[in-house]
Amino acid sequence: MSMSEAPHAAEIGARLREIVAAHARLDGPLLPILHAVQAEWGHVPRSAIAPLADALNLTTAEVHGVVSFYHDFRDAPAGRHLLKVCRAEACQARGGRGIEDSARDRLGIEFGETTPDGAVTLEPVYCLGLCACGPAAMLDGTLHARLDSDRLDALLAECGA
Template sequence: MSNDEPWDTARAADIIAEHAPTEGATLVVLHALQETFGYIPEPAIPMVADALNLSRAEVYGVFTFYHDFREKPAGRHVLKLCRAEACQAAGGDALAAHAEARLGIAFGRTTADERVTLEPIYCLGLCATAPSAMLDGRVVGRLDESRLDTLIAEAQR
């Protein structure tokens, strides 16, 4: 993810125009915008809607349905904790509460120093090694409080 490029209306219009002819363009366009800017700026929603001949509500519905889309830039590191049933059954709820307490933020938020964004993810496919997490794309299974603390410390460096 490039999140170095500042939000630019003209650049967003180019991205939307480039991907608009694609089948299933709504998701493709939203992913391309997030890949470029690190998030999907609110003014982009009506731009996407206009280009794809959709209502703003339809585009916003897609944007809010998928947990990977962000309305603000993520922190330097993104810690995703699996919130699916297998991980919950293996102690994931307690680990989620621990992560929120350690970082001082709720899911979907970024620490004040902008180092860590904490996000839920719904299944990493590691059910046999639950609970699991992902730090900056690296998956970690068999998570316990100690391993979670190590991940958090790594992200806070």
């Protein structure tokens, strides 16, 4: 199954039970389980919410609330590349708004969206820890500091955007 296809409840059942069992002894296992689920399928499938709630003796509302509260959890698969642009104050003061605009214009999408070809998902992040070197972004887990439109274009060109 490709990551762009949403798994159905029957398809995730056995693997989900393995993930829950591997984390069941932890205090507060929901977050580690959700991270493992997202690592497995590229997102937290809606079809996993009810079985997780049952396994952890939680309500579906509680599980959904955690998934929707934390920005790192997605309810749909991300693109092949993930670009996170820092929107914190330090990066904004160093020209971050221009990087945001360039990214949205170049990709033709807004934050939280994926390009139609599935190449890039654009997400906001509120501090990458490069405050003195902003504006900053993270592409596929690699930090990039002192960005300008030309450097951003070069990064996006490398990933086929």
